[in-house]
Amino acid sequence: MTAMLIDPPLRAQLKTLRLRARQAFGHQGIGAHRSHSRGVGLEFSQYRAYEIGDDLRRIDWKLHARSDRFFVREAERESPLTVWLLVDTSASMAQADRARPEFQRLDAAKTLAACVAELALQQGDRFGLMSLAAGNVHCLPAASGVRQRDRLWLELNDLTARGPAIGNAHMEPIWQRIGRGDLIVLISDGFDESIVALTERLAAAQRELIFIQIICADERDFPFQRGCRFVDPESGEECAGESVAMRADYLHRFGQSLQDLDARLDTAGIAHVRHVLDEPIVRPLQRLFASRAVA
Numbered sequence: 001m002t003a004m005l006i007d008p009p010l011r012a013q014l015k016t017l018r019l020r021a022r023q024a025f026g027h028q029g030i031g032a033h034r035s036h037s038r039g040v041g042l043e044f045s046q047y048r049a050y051e052i053g054d055d056l057r058r059i060d061w062k063l064h065a066r067s068d069r070f071f072v073r074e075a076e077r078e079s080p081l082t083v084w085l086l087v088d089t090s091a092s093m094a095q096a097d098r099a100r101p102e103f104q105r106l107d108a109a110k111t112l113a114a115c116v117a118e119l120a121l122q123q124g125d126r127f128g129l130m131s132l133a134a135g136n137v138h139c140l141p142a143a144s145g146v147r148q149r150d151r152l153w154l155e156l157n158d159l160t161a162r163g164p165a166i167g168n169a170h171m172e173p174i175w176q177r178i179g180r181g182d183l184i185v186l187i188s189d190g191f192d193e194s195i196v197a198l199t200e201r202l203a204a205a206q207r208e209l210i211f212i213q214i215i216c217a218d219e220r221d222f223p224f225q226r227g228c229r230f231v232d233p234e235s236g237e238e239c240a241g242e243s244v245a246m247r248a249d250y251l252h253r254f255g256q257s258l259q260d261l262d263a264r265l266d267t268a269g270i271a272h273v274r275h276v277l278d279e280p281i282v283r284p285l286q287r288l289f290a291s292r293a294v295a
Contacts, residue, residue, distance in 0.1 A: 003157050005114035013282045017289040019081060019119045019183070047071040081183050082126040082142050085113040085152075086174075087159065088188030088195055089133035091233040094161035095189070097217045097277055105214045109187040110156045111281050112212055116185050119289065121149050129155050130174065132166040132188075132195065137173045142182075164234050165192035178202070184209040190261050192234075203268040211265055211272040212284055219254060220276055222247050 006014070050059060050070035058072040093106040113129065120127040121144070128142030129152055140155050178184060184202060188195045190213040202209050218224075224243035231238050258274070265272045273284040 005111050005153060005156060006118060010111075010115070010282060011118070014115055014118055014122075014285070017119055017285055019083065019116070019123060019125065019289060047073060081120065081123075082128070082179070082181070083116060083120045084142065084178050084182055084184045085116060085127065085129045086184060086186040087113055087129065087131050087156075088165065088186075088192070089131045089159050089161055090165040090192060090195075091133075091162055092189055092191055093133075093214075094233060095216055095219075098223075099217070100277070103277065104161065105189055105216065105277065106159065106161045108214050108275065108277055108281060109212075110159065112187055112214075112275070112284065113156060113185070114153060115282075115285055117149055117152050119285075120144075121146070127152065128177070130177070131155075131159055132198075133161070133163050136170050137166060139173050139177060141177070165194045166198070171198065174198070174202075175205075178207060180206055182207065185212065186210070187212045187214065189214055196261065196264060199270055200264065200268045203270050209270050210288060211270050212288075213261070213272065213274045215258075215274065215276055217276055217278040222250050222254075 047060065047063065048071065050072050060071050060073055063069075063071050087106075087109050089106060093109065094104050096102070096104045117127045117129075124144060126142040126144045127148065129140040131138045140152060143151075184207055186195070186199055186209060188211070190196060190211070199209055199211055222243070224247075226243055227241065228243050229238060229240040262272065271288065273287045275281070275284040
């Protein structure tokens with residue numbers, strides 16, 4: 001059975017957001033490109049016959065009353081995009097907080113990916129999915145429409161966090177599928193060098209890219225009080241010690257690693273936000289895709 005990735009309150013919040021192909025980063029935010037292709041937009045362009053799956057709110061009921069046929073209003077779209085959702089499914093994405101052990105980092109990534117796909121669906125844009133883990137890339141080719149959304153949800157629900165991150169030898173499908181005019185939304189914990197290096201390569205190849213980093217509240221706060229043993233789920237490397245004594249050094253080093261990642265992404269010109277598992281899932285989307293979004 002397919003899990004509900006977007007609940008009704010979250011779906012309502014998505015109505016205020018809009019995907020945009022970026023033109024600038026940093027404090028310039030994410031701009032929008034205009035095209036003469038047809039879809040959902042601000043400026044009315046023409047009517048076309050209603051098709052199954054169209055938003056009922058776009059039906060012109062006055063025209064229906066005159067013609068006894070259903071027509072929807074089309075407009076010039078501001079964001080004619082193909083959106084690629086790249087989701088890190090390496091073993092570290094199985095991490096969860098002690099306060100909510102059933103909610104993994106990957107669960108948040110699935111919901112965020114489903115939300116971005118929902119925004120693309122609202123605009124009539126194409127969207128596809130690539131999962132990055134276990135040294136391989138699994139791809140759902142890009143398409144548009146409600147059926148594509150259903151296929152994507154099935155793929156997301158089947159994802160599990162396992163194995164190492166993607167290796168350089170397995171990146172060919174990414175370069176074969178993603179064109180220069182496409183928008184990439186990469187969702188990861190940002191802890192694997194291969195994932196960060198991939199974002200830099202994509203940016204250097206003039207791909208439009210947004211990086212959403214997901215971290216746990218326990219990683220942010222280090223609330224442990226006793227002796228603990230920490231295990232890297234991908235390498236198996238262990239670190240044991242007294243948590244109270246380790247806390248100050250850990251927080252300094254973790255904070256520095258986040259700053260270093262931010263600096264690398266800024267240098268590469270990559271829009272990025274950070275999401276912590278105890279925060280509302282819509283927050284990074286609002287920062288990226290609200291009408292006055294800033295990176």
